[in-house]
Amino acid sequence: MKINKILTGAFVALSLLSCNRELETESAKLISEEQIPDDAASLNNYLKGIYLSFRNHGSGGTTTHTDFGIMSIKAGVDLLSNDLIQAKQQHLGRYYNYEARQSDNFTNEIVWNTFYSKIFDINRLIEKIEGIGVNNENRHIYGQLLALRAYSYFNLV
Secondary structure, rough: HHHHHHHHHHHHHHOOOOOOOOOOOOOOOOOHHHHOOOOOOHHHHHHHHHHHHHOOOOOOOOOOOOOOOOOHHHHHHHHOOOOOOOOOOOOOOHHOOOOOOOOHHHHHHHHHHHHHHHHHHHHHHHHHHHHOOOOOOHHHHHHHHHHHHHHHHHHHH
């Protein structure tokens, strides 16, 4: 019994000690403000990455066949219009059966995760460009970012 108390005390003492040197406080997936470059060529590469992420598999945060980027959302919305007939339940069948509109359905989460993650990335780049100032080198990137953000919000409505 005494050994259990000693081991419990040792475990509690060790668990209270922190390992700050080994703890990574910044996300490996997200870039920090310092990592975003100021030059237009690098900002254009980030913009291309946003365009690419719109059509990536899993852009909505899942690994299902229904989640293949913005085209899956467009195809699903087309099924909602009743101008197509789906003979049996397939990958986008939740749209066809009007289940995708329910707030607790994962298909609905795909739409929100896809567009809000892009809006988050776009806003970070817009803030960076506004911080360094819109000029002749980066104004076309800035305009595309504003248009992509508006497009994302439009699709959420």
